[in-house]
Amino acid sequence: MLFYFIDAAYWNQLGQQLLLDELGKQRINSQAKNIIFFLGDGMSISTVTAARIYKGQKAGKTGEEEQLTFDRFPYTALSRTYCTDAQVADSACTATAYLTGVKTDTDTIGIDANVEFNNCTTQLDPALHVDSVMAWAQAANKATGIVTTTRITHATPAGTYAHVANRDWEDDYAQSFDGVDSAICDDIAEQLVLSSPGKNFKVILGGGRAYFTPRTMTDIETGAAGRRRDGQDLIGQWVADHPTGKYITSRDELVNLDVAGTESVMGLFSPAHMEYFLESSTANNPTLEEMTRTAIQMLQKDANGYVLLVEGGRIDQAHHDGRAKLALEEAFQFDLAVAAALNLTNPADTLIIVTADHSHTMTINGYPVRGNDILGLVGYLAADLKPYSTLSYANGPGSINGYGVGGSRVDLTDVDTTADSFLQPALVPLASESHGGDDVAIFALGPQAHLFQGVYEQNYIAHVMGYAACIGPGVKFCDVPRKSY
Known part of the structure; x- marks a missing residue:
């Protein structure tokens, strides 16, 4: 093979070039107008390495020398993913950490550790709620959006808008198994459509149609009944509340969306999770890259800037299934979405963060x-x-x-x-492969990206986003006194 004939000169030249690149690195010490937060669910460091090789081998290379798009980001760090009650985290407590700045218990979202798991009553106490970066952004008159390949009510996207004592309460049907009165405690789908900050999102793209429709309605794609027992048609409610918005259900509708003439968009492309990319040939689903492009184009219309969450959610689920090839392909698709975001934005005003919520046990x-x-x-x-x-x-x-x-x-x-x-x-x-407890990587580019150069508690990420974009309750870049020369 060719690599056996690479001599010392090659490695010396490469090493010197990397050194010069590092010496020439310039901090962008200014306010971030926009933030795009990429979350590779379950994208452990071993997954990043394997996906890098997989990407290279798809292109006919040996693979090890390949780079993922975010490998080239100038600043990297490690995130400590444990939660307040667990050495190995789940996606709910981690979403709360990196989106609100507060660590909490597993299986709970948007609340602090004083809320008792599965206790609807404690969930109702607003003093125990913690607001996400999306709520901060909306308070600062920024546009907001969420994109995922999972159900839009799943743990990661729910972390942007929900406050629940059980991550599984995605609809009232799920609540019924725990004896919860859905008239008292709103489920996650209700909170997205009926409450702030969810109802104010300009972009909602992902899966999970069945969680928004009653069982008297049939799915446009599968013909199966909706899940809701309360009779609510939350999709219809969203449409009624967004007269200048657009509800879509297919890739064709997404790629043909009149971005300029559409104020907001809700795209739900599957009854539950969107299909794995390698198993989606018969589904009319957009790719994560296509959803990301549309989301950015929609949000860029806002003069005050925006905050966008993009989740490659099925990396995690493929690992749970024990199917590494599917996990690596999902990670590759995630990388394409990051590349699309780079092409559509300016690093001078847009902070892009790529990270994971937790690890997995793949080696x-x-x-x-x-x-x-x-x-x-x-x-x-x-x-x-x-x-x-x-x-x-x-x-x-x-x-x-x-x-x-x-x-x-x-x-x-x-x-x-x-x-x-x-x-x-x-x-x-195990019927389902488990998460791992090791640290995950953070990759950052843009204004204040240099604040990621160490080993941090995961909740630190939200505090950096608030600081960089001058949003939220904490210290802000625009509030810090600076020398004048």
């Missing part, structure tokens, strides 16, 4: 040779004289490809480990 192990298929086998046999895959999980459904009957490992010699349906081997049998 890259070896020793595979340079350029080995990241989804393939390592290339030589283990002590039991059987091959093993480069990617594996510490736990999950892939245990069927791990240790079989009598404790012996499954022989993968004639197995296509690159297939979309393949489950990477897992050690501990």
Whole structure:
């Protein structure tokens, strides 16, 4: 292979160029007019590395030398993801941390740790609510929006607008299983459509139609009944409340949207989560990149600037399924969305942050040779004289490809480990692979991006966004006295 013939001169030249790039780095020490916050759900550092290789190999390269778009961001840091009651976090408490600046308990959103899980009464106390960066932005007359490949009521997007004692209360049907009176405690879908800051979003793009429609209505795509038991048609309510807005349900409608003539848009493209990219050929779904482009174009119309959340949500769910290939493809699609945002914005006035909420248990192990298929086998046999895959999980459904009957490992010699349906081997049998507790990376570019150069508590991220954009209750860039020369 070609890389065996790269000599010392190549590496010296590369090292010197990287050094010069670092020496020439200039801080953008000004106010951020706009913020785009990219959240790769479950995008652990090992996922970033594997996705980088996957991207390169899709382009016919060995892979290791490839760069994701956000690899080139000038500032990086680490985020500590534990929550107030857990060593290994979930997406609800982490969303609360990085969006509101306050860490809280697992499975709760937009409230502090004084709220009791599953307790509707404590959820109602406004003194226990914590506001998100979206509420801060709206108070400063900025436009706001959310984009996700999951249900729009799922934990990450819900962190921008909801205050709930249980992340699963996405609609009144879900609340009924916990004996909650939906007339007293609004579910997450209701809070998006009926309450601030959700009802003021200019852009809402994702999945989850069924959570907004009653069971007397059928889905436009599948014909299945809606989920709501309270009879509310929340989509109809949103349309009524946004007479200059547009409700859409397909990729065709998104790409043909009259951005200039549309004040706000709600796009719900699937009854539940949007399909995995590799399984979406029969669905008329926009890509994450396409949704991101439209969201930015919509929000750029606001002279006061905007704050946008973009979530690559199905990276996490593919990991839970034990399907590393799907997770890496979702991460690749996420990277395309970041690239689109870079092309549409100016780093002089737009702070872009890319991070993850928590880790996963996927590892890259070896020793595979340079350029080995990241989804393939390592290339030589283990002590039991059987091959093993480069990617594996510490736990999950892939245990069927791990240790079989009598404790012996499954022989993968004639197995296509690159297939979309393949489950990477897992050690501990779990129906759903779990999150990991290790730190995740932060990548930043634009005004005040230099404030990410260390190891931080995850809630610090929200405080940086508030400071950079001069929004929220904390210290702000525009309030700090500066020397005049």
